[in-house]
Amino acid sequence: MRNLIAALLLVPLAAVAAPSESERLTQWLDARYEEELGFNPMEQTKLGRKTQYDQIDDYSDAAAEAQLQWRQGTVAALKAGFDYQALDSEARVSYDYWIYRADRAVEDLGWRPHTYVLDQVTAxxxxxxxxxxxxxxxxxxxxxxxxxxxxxxxxxxxxxxxxxxxxxxxxxxxxxxxxxxxxxxxxxxxxxxxxxxxxxxxxxxxxxxxxxxxxxxxxxxxxxxxxxxxxxxxxxxxxxxxxxxxxxxxxxxxxxxxxxxxQPLGVSSLADGQAFYAYRLRSYTTTDMSAEEVHQLGLSEVARIRGEMDAIRKQVGFEGDLAAFFEFVRSDEQFYYPNTDAGRQAFIDETIHYLDLIDAKLPEYFGILPKAPLEVRRVEAFRERDGAAAHYSSGTADGSRPGVYYMHLSDMGANNRTDLQTTAYHEGNPGHHMQGSIALERTDLPLFRTNVWYSAYGEGWALYSELLAWEMGVYDNPYYNFGRLGAEIFRAIRLVVDTGMHAKGWSEEQAVQYMLDNSAIPETAVRSEIQRYLVWPGQATSYKVGMLKILELRERAKAEMGDAFDIRAYHDLVLGGGSLPLAILERRVDEWIAASR
Structure with missing residues (x-):
């Protein structure tokens, strides 16, 4: 033992303590992300910090340009300061991801004058x-x-x-x-x-x-x-x-x-509108899919899902055609709670019941579970709108602020009960709450990777979660399963109507009618959704594109890994890397498959 201690004492301290190139990169990226947060006092607050606690973000063009110049400077320093070949695979993801964000920021600033500044959704x-x-x-x-x-x-x-x-x-x-x-x-x-x-x-x-x-x-x-x-x-x-x-x-x-x-017009009516919309699709899908490719994907998915929905129509013994079944589910009183405070509370209580139901099943499908609590709340009155979409607001890594699933309940006639279970899984577990919380709670990744959000990944995961919940066996009501398919066809319809309005010259009413013809969504909610797509071009396409990629990668891993495939490990891999552009996520999964061999 004395000889071992003596030998260790002879080892130079620098040789013991020197970080690897990958560790050094993580430290460098964390320092840069702290600089980035300096531009965003509100993001610091959302992370649970009280630094710059008296400040609101700067929304000026000058501030956006200053942040872009800083970001481009970090890329130059990154390329000059690190040996890419000496990085491990996870560190290479971080390296490429930082550059991806900088490249996207250049494009974002270039199209900033085309972006709607004030709208009813996110302003x-x-x-x-x-x-x-x-x-x-x-x-x-x-x-x-x-x-x-x-x-x-x-x-x-x-x-x-x-x-x-x-x-x-x-x-x-x-x-x-x-x-x-x-x-x-x-x-x-x-x-x-x-x-x-x-x-x-x-x-x-x-x-x-x-x-x-x-x-x-x-x-x-x-x-x-x-x-x-x-x-x-x-x-x-x-x-x-x-x-x-x-x-x-x-x-x-x-x-x-x-x-x-x-009469609302898509963004293709603007100067350089087609190019602007192509940029929006790249931004939200994190792919190079064209508007036509997205549109055709939507049409094929709508046709496929309609077939599955028609099977449920037959299962419950409904005698009319699918269009009549849509109208039945859309209008029959059994699928709505009363438009009263008691009805609103019943909607919240049933949502909590289904979230409790799936929580018991999660350990069978996930190795990593979120620590942060989840709450279900009604949207505050000043921003509540009839028929507006439910949404999730993330908590903090230390659990001091819970994740919150918000619902618009001012018009209970816009909240069909067949959608209730599926939306709970999309916004809560295993959807947004699980995805966001697990990312925030990671301590071994560069901090930016636990906080940055990409819609194709985040919304794609949440839509995948709806399918996963069905695979987990928690649906026992055929009408609620019809609602699950309704939620999926809803996202497929979005591919059609978003590209229809912004690239093909569709009118608002044309888009409304297409959604009514292919779903059981109440008309109030349909009109609210179509208006959302008109002011937020491209965002609605991210859900289905992301979901299909996550499902495609799962099936690829199953086929190539055979009996070695573990669904818990796959889900931990997808959630454990933070919100990634789809191409980088695909590379990460492919490397995992290769390592299994």
Whole structure:
């Protein structure tokens, strides 16, 4: 033993401690990602940090250009500073992925003037209040002061976005008229109620502020006098900064509304619109598929799934054709809860039941399970819309903030129960919550890989999860299985209508009718969806493209690995690498297959 210790003491410290090229790359990428987060104070908050906690992101063109220059500089340093051949396979994924993101950022900035700035789905007029309400936690007096500073930042950011929208409008880039109308209504809802007017209602931000200050007082962090002073400071900021910014935005939208298209047109109607849409498809599918290829894929998938849906129609003994069965499922009262608070709670309770049901099955199909809790909530009133899509909001790696599955329940007639089980698995487990939480909880990858999101991967996984849930045997109601197929054909329809409107000149009504003809989705939800695709070109195509790639890779691994294939290991591999562009995911799976030999 003494000889061994003596021998170890003779080994130079540098020889013991020197990191490998792969370890050095991870350290370097983590340092660069910290620099990247410096451009995004709100992302830091979403990660559970309280750094730059008093700031809102900079939405100006100058800020976007500065970040791109920084990103291009990191690529040059990456290529000069590391030996690619000395990296292990996981590190090569990280290396290539960092460069992929930089290349995409160049293209993103180039097409920035073509992008709709204000729409009813993702724009900052609703996302900023939502961010403060749901992500800015207040545990100390300073946290509340930071919240008030962020209210000033909301006003500044809203002004920057309005300036971008005005520049776009000057070049003929405007979303359709319906988007203006919805954004106007949503913006008014943010600054309606106390303290902005004398109605009995309370504005959402003011209600949130009162709740958080009351929490401080209850915890003993501030006394009654200081709590009152914080409330008054926040109230003054709402009235002098936030309200003028929102009212200014509404005034501009109302003045420009006459210049919008009453009959919505796809982005191909813009200058260079076809090229812009091709870029959007590349961006959202992370492939080089053309609009025509995407369109034809959609048509073939719709035809295939219709056949499976017709089999269920026969199974339940429905005598009419598939179109009549769609109408039956769309309209029959048994498939809806009442449009009451009790009906809404019943919808939430049934959702929780099905999530509990699948949780017991997960260890049979996954080696890695998420640690973060999952909650089911109704969307806040100020941003809730009849028929709008459910969505997921991720938690934090340490579990201090849960993942949340949000549902729009203002119109229960837009929430068909046959969709309930499948949507729960898409948004919750094994879908978005599992995918996002497992990525966030990885500690052995560069940090950027645990946080970055690509729609083809993320939405593709969630749609794959719907199929996987059926394979796991948790469906015991043929109508709910019909709903699962309805959700899948819904994503296939998206391939057809998105490319139809943005590349083939389809009208809004043509797209609405195609969706009604091929699904049992309520018309309210159909119209909301089609309007979403009109302002968010390309995004809706990512789901089916991603799902089919994940399924294709699974079947390839099964065929090549034979008895050595383990479904748990495959799922851990797909989820364990973070959100990857599909080509990089495919390479990762192929290397796993090769290693098994």
């Amino acid at each position: 900052v007029h609703t996302s900023l209040p939502q961010f403060l309400i749901n992500f800015h936690n207040v545990a100390t007096e300073q946290d509340m002061l930071d919240y008030i500073s962020r209210l000033e930042g909301v006003a500044r950011a809203l002004g920057q976005v309005q300036e971008r929208a005005q520049r776009g409008a000057d070049k003929g880039v405007r979303p359709p008229r319906f988007a203006y109308d919805i954004v106007i209504d949503q913006s008014r809802a943010v600054v309606s109620g106390a303290p902005f007017d004398d109605t009995d209602a309370t504005a959402p931000l003011w209600a949130d502020i009162q709740t958080k200050v009351a929490g401080l007082q209850e915890a003993g962090a501030v006394d009654e006098q200081r709590a009152a002073a914080l409330l008054e400071q926040a109230r003054e900021t709402l009235l002098t900064a936030v309200e003028p910014a929102y009212k200014g935005l509404v005034a501009w939208l109302e003045s420009d509304r006459k210049n919008t298209s009453e």
